Amino acid sequence: MIPVVMPTYARADVVFERGEGPYLYATDGRRFLDFAAGVAVTALGHANPYLIKALTEQAHKVWHTSNLFRVAGQESLAKRLTEVTFADTVFFTNSGAEAWECGAKAVRKYHYEKGDKKRYRIITFEQAFHGRTLGAISAAQQEKLIKGFAPLLDGFDLVPFGDLDAVRKAVTDQTAGICVEPIQGEGGIRVGSVEFLRGLREICDEHGLLLFLDEIQSGMGRTGKLFAHEWAGITPDVMAVAKGIGGGFPLGACLATEKAASGMTAGTHGSTYGGNPLATAVGNAVMDKVLEPGFLEHVQRIGTLLEERLNGLVSDHPSVFKSVRGKGLILGMVCGPAVGDVVAKLRANGLLSVPAGDNVVRLLPPLIIGEAEVEEAVGILAQTAKEFV
Numbered sequence: 345m346i347p348v349v350m351p352t353y354a355r356a357d358v359v360f361e362r363g364e365g366p367y368l369y370a371t372d373g374r375r376f377l378d379f380a381a382g383v384a385v386t387a388l389g390h391a392n393p394y395l396i397k398a399l400t401e402q403a404h405k406v407w408h409t410s411n412l413f414r415v416a417g418q419e420s421l422a423k424r425l426t427e428v429t430f431a432d433t434v435f436f437t438n439s440g441a442e443a444w445e446c447g448a449k450a451v452r453k454y455h456y457e458k459g460d461k462k463r464y465r466i467i468t469f470e471q472a473f474h475g476r477t478l479g480a481i482s483a484a485q486q487e488k489l490i491k492g493f494a495p496l497l498d499g500f501d502l503v504p505f506g507d508l509d510a511v512r513k514a515v516t517d518q519t520a521g522i523c524v525e526p527i528q529g530e531g532g533i534r535v536g537s538v539e540f541l542r543g544l545r546e547i548c549d550e551h552g553l554l555l556f557l558d559e560i561q562s563g564m565g566r567t568g569k570l571f572a573h574e575w576a577g578i579t580p581d582v583m584a585v586a587k588g589i590g591g592g593f594p595l596g597a598c599l600a601t602e603k604a605a606s607g608m609t610a611g612t613h614g615s616t617y618g619g620n621p622l623a624t625a626v627g628n629a630v631m632d633k634v635l636e637p638g639f640l641e642h643v644q645r646i647g648t649l650l651e652e653r654l655n656g657l658v659s660d661h662p663s664v665f666k667s668v669r670g671k672g673l674i675l676g677m678v679c680g681p682a683v684g685d686v687v688a689k690l691r692a693n694g695l696l697s698v699p700a701g702d703n704v705v706r707l708l709p710p711l712i713i714g715e716a717e718v719e720e721a722v723g724i725l726a727q728t729a730k731e732f733v
């Protein structure tokens with residue numbers, strides 16, 4: 345018989361009953377160092393007192409009113425996001441996939457309103473991941489995502505990640521924009537180079553295209569900048585954000601310039617729950633912390649330390665860990681053994697991690713970790729490596 349919870353996940357047989365900072369505690373009493381963070385979501389750790397206070401205070405006032413009315417939390421959070429990014433306007437969602445869908449619609453609608461109705465195609469990249477909606481899997485076209493869900497939506501042209509020549513060749517008079525993750529998370533922590541990202545911006549400018557960034561996993565301080573594209577010194581026209589923005593509460597956002605959002609007028613898009621008072625109360629609390637003086641510098645420092653220690657593991661255990669990828673606290677290790685086996689053994693030894701493409705184990709700890717947690721994680725990784733010898 346089918347389980348009451350639809351069996352679409354290969355879940356680990358563990359149930360967590362509480363968390364504190366970078367740790368999770370299971371119902372059987374085991375403690376885990378959480379270097380998964382709900383797949384880069386619990387950026388400020390578990391049961392963060394500041395987030396609890398913000399959520400609880402709002403819960404005593406009003407939970408939901410819908411977007412038929414103004415939402416004060418949306419207005420304040422949107423103002424703060426626009427003050428610290430390229431964007432002029434923000435649409436709030438419940439998830440990353442929804443934020444991405446809003447961005448894709450904005451790209452198409454921009455050209456439509458300009459009178460370029462034939463421009464609807466978006467260039468995307470191999471091993472990308474933008475979510476699980478039909479639109480998002482049509483953009484990524486990974487076999488594991490699309491099998492059984494044909495026909496896919498038309499309008500996406502896939503090229504190799506990092507290949508500017510392939511991008512140039514893919515541009516036609518039907519191209520509306522380019523969508524890219526500055527760092528491919530699900531694809532194996534593949535980092536887009538500064539030259540690559542700057543090249544995409546130049547191609548967009550040359551051909552009148554919109555640059556659409558997916559910073560769902562790499563944003564909100566995870567690389568040591570508020571958003572990963574800042575390392576390349578570029579600005580997008582549209583950007584999808586989620587995961588860390590809500591610190592564990594479902595929240596996403598599509599950010600855009602006034603120009604790029606010019607077609608997104610009343611009635612063109614919507615969400616019943618998106619950006620409700622509870623979500624934006626937590627989102628504002630997350631922003632408080634991420635924008636505190638020294639917070640991003642802390643992520644850079646700890647990320648550099650963790651990367652150095654992981655490279656040491658590669659030297660010590662080259663048959664198990666082949667190389668290190670990433671930036672800040674979005675890091676991956678290319679594995680010799682099957683990544684699923686590595687993730688399982690790490691979990692058995694008390695460290696939570698996330699598998700990714702290219703046989704990579706992702707390490708996505710809360711951004712609040714310190715040197716002690718780095719050393720604890722490295723110790724577990726070293727112990728686990730010995731079990732494969």
